[in-house]
Amino acid sequence: MIIKIFGYEDFLFHKNEIENMLFDSYQTSFNISKEKVTSFIEKKINSLCEFVIKNDIILFGALEDNILAGFLWAFENDHFGEKRIHINQVVVSEQFRCKGIGTQLIKEVEKKAKNLNAVSIELIVSENNKSALNMYDKLGFYTERRCMNKMLS
16 A cells, blocks of 8 residues: 555546545435535535645545555644644545555644644544544544534424
């Protein structure tokens, strides 16, 4: 397994794989319709492409024999004058899960964060994503804030 920072060419080469992984991730995590996911992912991919072009992103890819096994998308964030790295997405392809790839991606972004003199790394995770919650707990993440929702009829 090779973990590397993705530039624009890497992104273009693996764009379809990234798109498919995002689709699976959002449909599974949020239980929303295929139509809504498709529209949302299209916007996400366009945003991701713009960030890669501007070099305004940290994008790691995990490659197994040149097949994208997973990726991590993060960016610098100012939190009340404190530099943080915000992890926007960590996605591992279903066929590569439970092999430590998510952990490897997180450890790479930790190294990058230290090189950027960031104070911490933050992320948002769905409560129903138990495997991700377990991984983040094992890696030393803790709950700082809580996002709550109330459905209206």
